[in-house]
Amino acid sequence: MRKNTDPQAAMKQHMGLKASTRITNTFVYVLLIVISIVWLIPFVFIVLQSFRIESTHQESYLLPKQWGIDNYIHLWHTNFPRWYLNTFILALGVAVLQTIIVLCMSYTLSRFRFKMRAGLMRFMLILGMFPGMLAMIILYRVLDDLHLTGQYGNVVPGLLLVYVASSGMGYYVSKGFFDTIPKSLDEAARVDGANRAQVLTKIILPLSKPIVIYTTLTAFMGPWADFVFARYVSQMYQDSLNVAVGLQSWLATDTMIFNNYTYFCAGGVVVAIPVTILFICLQRYYVEGVTGGAVKG
Amino acid sequence: MKKYDELEYLKLSKWQKFLYKLLSFFTSVPTRIWNGICSIGLFFKKIGVGIAAEAKDIVTTFVNGDWKTKLSYLVMGFGCLARGQILRGVLFLLFEIVFIFYMIVFGAEQIGLLASLGVQGPAREYNAVFDSYQTQYHDNSFRILLYGVLTIFFIIAFLYTWRVNIRQNKVAEQILRSGKKLKSGKDDLRSMVDDNFHRTLLALPLTGILVFTVMPIVFMILVAFTNYDAAHNGYTNQLFTWVGLDNFKTMFTWTAGGVNYSAAFGEILTWTLIWAFFATFTNYFLGIFVAMMINKKGIHLKKLWRTVLIMTIAIPQFISLLYVSKMFSLNGLVNGFLMDLGIIHKAIDFWGTPTLARIMVIVINIWIGIPYLMLIATGILMNIPADLYESAKIDGASGWKQFTKITLPYMLFITGPYLLTSFTGNMNNFNVIYLLTGGGPTNPSLSGAAGSVGHTDLLITWLFKITTGSDTKYYLASVVGIMVFVVVAVISLIVYGLLPSVKNEEDFQ
Numbered sequence: 162m163r164k165n166t167d168p169q170a171a172m173k174q175h176m177g178l179k180a181s182t183r184i185t186n187t188f189v190y191v192l193l194i195v196i197s198i199v200w201l202i203p204f205v206f207i208v209l210q211s212f213r214i215e216s217t218h219q220e221s222y223l224l225p226k227q228w229g230i231d232n233y234i235h236l237w238h239t240n241f242p243r244w245y246l247n248t249f250i251l252a253l254g255v256a257v258l259q260t261i262i263v264l265c266m267s268y269t270l271s272r273f274r275f276k277m278r279a280g281l282m283r284f285m286l287i288l289g290m291f292p293g294m295l296a297m298i299i300l301y302r303v304l305d306d307l308h309l310t311g312q313y314g315n316v317v318p319g320l321l322l323v324y325v326a327s328s329g330m331g332y333y334v335s336k337g338f339f340d341t342i343p344k345s346l347d348e349a350a351r352v353d354g355a356n357r358a359q360v361l362t363k364i365i366l367p368l369s370k371p372i373v374i375y376t377t378l379t380a381f382m383g384p385w386a387d388f389v390f391a392r393y394v395s396q397m398y399q400d401s402l403n404v405a406v407g408l409q410s411w412l413a414t415d416t417m418i419f420n421n422y423t424y425f426c427a428g429g430v431v432v433a434i435p436v437t438i439l440f441i442c443l444q445r446y447y448v449e450g451v452t453g454g455a456v457k458g
Numbered sequence: 459m460k461k462y463d464e465l466e467y468l469k470l471s472k473w474q475k476f477l478y479k480l481l482s483f484f485t486s487v488p489t490r491i492w493n494g495i496c497s498i499g500l501f502f503k504k505i506g507v508g509i510a511a512e513a514k515d516i517v518t519t520f521v522n523g524d525w526k527t528k529l530s531y532l533v534m535g536f537g538c539l540a541r542g543q544i545l546r547g548v549l550f551l552l553f554e555i556v557f558i559f560y561m562i563v564f565g566a567e568q569i570g571l572l573a574s575l576g577v578q579g580p581a582r583e584y585n586a587v588f589d590s591y592q593t594q595y596h597d598n599s600f601r602i603l604l605y606g607v608l609t610i611f612f613i614i615a616f617l618y619t620w621r622v623n624i625r626q627n628k629v630a631e632q633i634l635r636s637g638k639k640l641k642s643g644k645d646d647l648r649s650m651v652d653d654n655f656h657r658t659l660l661a662l663p664l665t666g667i668l669v670f671t672v673m674p675i676v677f678m679i680l681v682a683f684t685n686y687d688a689a690h691n692g693y694t695n696q697l698f699t700w701v702g703l704d705n706f707k708t709m710f711t712w713t714a715g716g717v718n719y720s721a722a723f724g725e726i727l728t729w730t731l732i733w734a735f736f737a738t739f740t741n742y743f744l745g746i747f748v749a750m751m752i753n754k755k756g757i758h759l760k761k762l763w764r765t766v767l768i769m770t771i772a773i774p775q776f777i778s779l780l781y782v783s784k785m786f787s788l789n790g791l792v793n794g795f796l797m798d799l800g801i802i803h804k805a806i807d808f809w810g811t812p813t814l815a816r817i818m819v820i821v822i823n824i825w826i827g828i829p830y831l832m833l834i835a836t837g838i839l840m841n842i843p844a845d846l847y848e849s850a851k852i853d854g855a856s857g858w859k860q861f862t863k864i865t866l867p868y869m870l871f872i873t874g875p876y877l878l879t880s881f882t883g884n885m886n887n888f889n890v891i892y893l894l895t896g897g898g899p900t901n902p903s904l905s906g907a908a909g910s911v912g913h914t915d916l917l918i919t920w921l922f923k924i925t926t927g928s929d930t931k932y933y934l935a936s937v938v939g940i941m942v943f944v945v946v947a948v949i950s951l952i953v954y955g956l957l958p959s960v961k962n963e964e965d966f967q
Contacts, residue, residue, distance in 0.1 A: 221794020266663040273656035290946040295939035296674035326670035329663030358651035405776040429777040440772030452837025
């Protein structure tokens with residue numbers, strides 16, 4: 162602890178502090194600019210390379226010598242549209258169903274106090290410690306028995322089933338949200354003669370727009386990024402891949418990279434654009450969900 | 459170790475305090491694990507006591523009950539039907555009929571086969587239609603195990619329903635004795651959206667979890683005790699069967715010069731822990747740092763900086779990971795740049811050099827992870843009461859001191875549970891490792907172990923490698939899976955007790 166009894170000295174120190182603040186602020190600006198560049202650069206590169214038409218492989222320069230949309234046109238003549246459609250349908254289905262399941266689960270665990278509640282939550286915590294990949298081997302065999310794998314050209318229903326079925330385990334974030342809605346609202350409605358289902362549909366749901374959007378958004382984004390299980394189930398049949406597995410297959414070997422690199426970039430851009438636009442529009446809800454979720458644990 | 463009381467502790471110097479804390483943490487680890495084991499024991503004891511109480515209740519209900527109740531022990535739902543609760547009665551009865559039918563037609567046989575997992579494998583047999591010898595397939599070990607597990611689940615469900623049926627009779631008798639009316643079917647339906655609304659809501663999610671998470675896990679745990687692999691796939695080549703603890707022995711024994719899974723396991727586990735540690739904490743501290751920079755007073759365009767980082771979350775990870783991985787490949791962009799600039803003359807093999815590859819995955823993971831951490835940290839930083847900083851400033855605390863004495867403790871307190879889940883999440887972070895390096899570069903000293911183990915392989919990617927390709931060893935994969943669970947559980951058990959937000963949530967405020 163320092164004490165400056167001399168007012169002039171204190172004044173001097175104050176001025177010095179201001180100058181030093183200016184220096185640190187400049188420093189912070191520089192750092193932030195560097196960070197922004199580092200974080201955005203790969204995406205800028207992808208976009209640039211997706212417009213390069215003079216060669217399909219990796220080059221050591223960045224700006225295309227010949228610009229064109231040939232890579233995008235080429236995408237049409239590959240299996241890419243099919244992959245895209247698979248993933249899109251899957252993402253829509255998952256977004257709707259998973260949201261319903263997660264909300265049912267989290268609302269119940271937040272609002273009701275029943276006998277098995279604590280046990281159930283602990284059980285799911287322990288269940289979550291098993292690597293999910295373990296279950297994939299058997300789920301894959303079961304789906305194969307049900308004719309829902311790549312060799313039957315019919316992967317979407319099976320993947321949808323598996324994605325949605327266990328999604329109840331991810332209830333933490335939305336439970337945290339429901340915990341913050343005061344219980345007195347429920348009680349008031351109950352006094353007015355509403356039953357519990359009406360409390361949910363008439364009182365709570367209208368207040369839950371942020372968490373519904375957050376849950377739907379994350380559910381929608383899931384299938385675009387899933388790699389392992391989609392790959393298992395597709396058995397690498399071209400018609401049954403999702404975008405992640407499909408685009409990865411274009412870069413599987415060095416020869417493939419040589420032939421497909423710019424197509425991969427174009428495909429990546431096509432995949433990223435709609436998801437990114439959606440995400441930027443709903444950013445606010447996403448941020449609320451993530452920050453809330455981490456605070457509640 | 460010497461235990462200090464509070465006064466003695468305060469007299470210690472900074473270093474001694476730190477040392478003391480560290481020591482007391484490590485000496486408490488065995489106790490924590492022991493407590494964990496004890497609590498498992500207590501759990502089973504509780505279950506035992508519970509079952510005994512239930513059994514006693516079942517007997518007394520039978521002895522004290524009227525004839526309707528007594529008949530319900532045999533014909534489920536009879537009591538309900540006889541007392542006019544048609545809906546309940548019909549449901550109970552229906553369930554019993556379905557169960558008995560299932561057991562007679564299918565279930566009993568499956569349970570019988572479960573002990574051997576099938577007797578007759580595929581064989582060359584004379585086929586009269588084709589007038590030649592054809593391969594005939596018989597038992598299917600996989601299905602036997604699967605349906606066996608399903609049947610056991612079904613039996614448990616039946617026993618539970620039977621028990622509920624008996625309790626209902628007891629309750630109904632009590633209600634009638636006290637002169638009140640029983641609930642009608644209409645009342646029951648109404649309670650589904652009211653008093654029993656939680657059951658209605660939970661029915662679907664819990665069924666999903668039971669069928670698609672619990673059942674597969676039980677199944678895969680059982681597989682660890684069989685010899686299920688590519689050569690014993692249970693149907694088209696050889697049946698698989700129970701082998702007891704052999705797989706665990708294979709995994710953990712050391713034979714000089716032979717195939718040593720224990721060596722592979724030890725090495726991969728070590729790297730998995732190192733990776734999880736660095737992946738979690740580099741992201742955590744750098745994320746806080748970035749968030750603090752953006753939140754700093756006098757910095758403009760806060761929204762822009764944040765949006766730039768958030769945008770990178772939106773782009774599906776596989777695209778950025780694959781792209782970055784190729785960017786650093788031998789003939790990739792980075793090597794090209796560096797060579798064109800004349801900084802290096804020979805391409806750097808980022809993914810082919812063990813240590814470099816390991817550093818690269820950690821660094822690229824920072825690139826992936828910071829936006830999330832920035833978001834989380836921003837939310838929390840804004841919640842720290844500003845007057846804490848004001849008073850610190852008045853006391854002349856430097857920026858660093860404010861960080862270590864206010865910001866960091868606050869963050870650690872709030873995000874303790876998050877740190878734990880993100881540590882265990884990183885242990886199982888398949889995508890980052892697999893899409894960046896595919897587990898490579900291959901580690902020649904472990905070439906004997908299944909699935910060509912690489913230097914950046916985590917347990918989870920190793921598990922994946924064992925279960926794909928031509929030489930699949932499902933039994934080994936499930937042993938690895940169980941070990942992952944054990945490691946995660948032990949870490950959680952140790953750390954959970956340390957978390958301040960679990961212990962004294964009220965104290966902090």
